[in-house]
Amino acid sequence: MFDFLEGYDLLGAFWVTVQLTVYSAVGSLIWGTLLAGMRVSPVPLMRGFGSAYVNVVRNIPLTIIILFTAMGLADTFGVTMGAADDVKTRVFRLAVLGLVAYHAAFVCEALRSGINTVPVGQAEAARSLGLRFTQVLTLVILPQAFRSVVGPMANVLIALTKNTTVAAVIGVSEAALLMSEMIENEAELLLISAIFAFGFVCLTLPTGLILGWVSKRVAVKR
Amino acid sequence: MNLRKVTAASAVALTLALTATACGGDSDSGSGSGGGGKxxxxxxxxxxxxxxxxxxxxxxxxxxxxxxxxxxxxxxxxxxxxxxxxxxxxxxxxxxxxxxxxxxxxxxxxxxxxxxxxxxxxxxAHQDLLIRTKDNIKSGDDLNKKKLCSVTGSTSAQNVKKKFAPDAQLQEYGGYSECLSGLESGAVDALTTDDSILAGYAAQQQYQGKFKLAGLNLSDExxxxxxxxxxxxxxxxxxxxxxxxxxxxxxxxxxxxxxxxxxxxxxxxxxxxxxx
The missing domain is CATH 3.40.190.10 (Periplasmic binding protein-like II)
Structure with a gap:
């Protein structure tokens, strides 16, 4: 029943998916945190940029963002991400860029909701001790905010894992691309889809369980 | 080899469950075959x-x-x-x-x-290349130095990767139109798929005179x-x-x-x- 799997690098394809997920997760966590910082900052220009970015980017379909990185940035404007002669590396980096840009908006909003759980008195107390805004944010607010948003962040991470499949539209050789190759050759739509669905469940189910446990452990008891 | 077997075996359970439900869900709404003169x-x-x-x-x-x-x-x-x-x-x-x-x-x-x-x-049909009118690609050996474009997962794309030009730079996109825009802007050198499909695109009004077929018979379809x-x-x-x-x-x-x-x-x- 499964002899048609011969000759396909199933694990290799899922490894690319994992790489895409990890790089994009780290990138969007950093960029999303910066955005969240901007959205709560006292500088109107930064607040404006933060909310404009979030509202624009999260409302554009991911497929369009990913396609834009390859067709717009790379093909038209010549942004090759340091890999002009290596299409494989280039599309991978472009896909990470697109995924980071998109998911940072969701990370930002999750984190901002976490910031809102920190009682305002703490920020006022920190201010009255003479801390600057960046110090208030990094020393007092964000550490507590992060602890309360592990659950929502797990949601974003799981969505990100599955959204890496969109990278197939610009030819990143991850799981979804192998799936379309296999369907093209083997005429086994249902079986092949089920195998890949199972593969993704294997990736995301442990993520959800582990982060759910972490979320309970680190939650700030108020 | 072993690992693959493990992957395969562990997929069995889920697949069986899925196929079982899929069978139950079959509806007879799409009855189009035979009878009624349609x-x-x-x-x-x-x-x-x-x-x-x-x-x-x-x-x-x-x-x-x-x-x-x-x-x-x-x-x-x-x-x-x-x-x-x-x-x-x-x-x-x-x-x-x-x-x-x-x-x-x-x-x-x-x-x-x-x-x-x-x-x-x-x-x-044969797998062939669509190239800009002023370019020339004479033989399959030239392919390894070119930037090619094809549709994600298609037979043509797989042929390039596995048979004709494993060293070629292959850009895969979700559809032919993305490749055509890349070909027009110079981001890729050739679009490859069956010549019948390529001929259809080359004959389209907005592309007439811009692209031509390279005439390489890379495969038989x-x-x-x-x-x-x-x-x-x-x-x-x-x-x-x-x-x-x-x-x-x-x-x-x-x-x-x-x-x-x-x-x-x-x-x-x-x-x-x-x-x-």
């Missing part, structure tokens, strides 16, 4: 020259073949219900009986023959008419219709009408090979 034909609706939806109905070589065959089977044009048959769903459409037959750049391969039967072939597995009666009838279409000259007329403007050096009608 015929449902699966086609592509987004490939210029072969099967494309236009304001005046469907147009293309596959459509002309489908109409001719339907006529020979005793159905008028008004009895035909067209149904889009995306590449991934062709086998399932036939198996469920949602369509009576499929004329949609459907290459005859051994793997597919395990699931469906074919009539024909009615056309012999025999387009067949997909039918339900083991339906030898229909297969015989369609084969007879195809033979008649070639003999009375309608075949050549249809090819010229649909691929004419592309200077496409098409192959003569292939011999019918698929028999019960």
């Amino acid at each position: 015929v449902t034909i699966g086609i592509k609706v987004d490939q210029p020259g072969l099967g494309q939806e236009t304001p005046d109905g469907y147009k293309g070589f596959d459509i002309d073949v489908a109409k001719y065959v339907a006529k020979q089977l005793g159905y008028g044009e008004s009895d035909i219900t067209w149904k889009e048959a995306p590449s991934k769903e062709r086998e399932n459409l036939l198996r469920r009986g949602d369509v009576d037959f499929i004329v949609a750049t459907y290459s005859i391969t051994d793997q597919r023959k395990e699931k469906v039967s074919f009539a024909g072939p009615y056309f012999l 025999h387009y067949g008419i997909g039918i339900k597995k083991g339906d030898t009666e229909l297969q015989g009838k369609i084969n007879a219709a195809l033979k008649k279409m070639v003999d009375d000259g309608s075949w050549e007329k249809a090819v010229k009408a649909n691929f004419g403007p592309a200077n496409y050096d098409f192959e003569p009608a292939p011999q019918i090979t698929e028999q019960g």
